[in-house]
Amino acid sequence: MTRRPRDTDKIVIQKMINYCDSIENVIIRFGNTFEAFNSDFSFQMTCSACIIQIGELTTQLTEDFKNQHSEIAWRQIKALRNIHAHDYESVRFDVMWQILTEDIPELKKSLKAIIEVM
Numbered sequence: 001m002t003r004r005p006r007d008t009d010k011i012v013i014q015k016m017i018n019y020c021d022s023i024e025n026v027i028i029r030f031g032n033t034f035e036a037f038n039s040d041f042s043f044q045m046t047c048s049a050c051i052i053q054i055g056e057l058t059t060q061l062t063e064d065f066k067n068q069h070s071e072i073a074w075r076q077i078k079a080l081r082n083i084h085a086h087d088y089e090s091v092r093f094d095v096m097w098q099i100l101t102e103d104i105p106e107l108k109k110s111l112k113a114i115i116e117v118m
């Protein structure tokens with residue numbers, strides 16, 4: 001059975017939401033402070049893996065879907081994935097913490113709003 005593009009997009013968005021949830025859970029587990037994040041390599045790597053997966057998933061969305069939801073910074077999400085996958089040594093942990101605690105919850109909120117009307 002072949003999936004329609006809309007079905008595929010919905011599945012991908014749900015996976016992205018799941019990775020946002022995983023980031024939230026990791027932050028709770030390791031400690032919701034920058035100091036805990038900055039000093040724990042496992043904390044950093046776990047969050048980075050989720051960022052990589054979220055960015056990778058953007059490539060599975062149809063161009064029509066991304067164009068219809070241009071309020072999401074798809075290209076920046078993919079670019080962040082590339083930094084984490086290919087140039088991790090350049091990641092600034094203060095910026096990453098801001099992304100994890102501010103941008104990821106906003107992304108999740110936006111994705112949930114999209115999926116509710118799909």
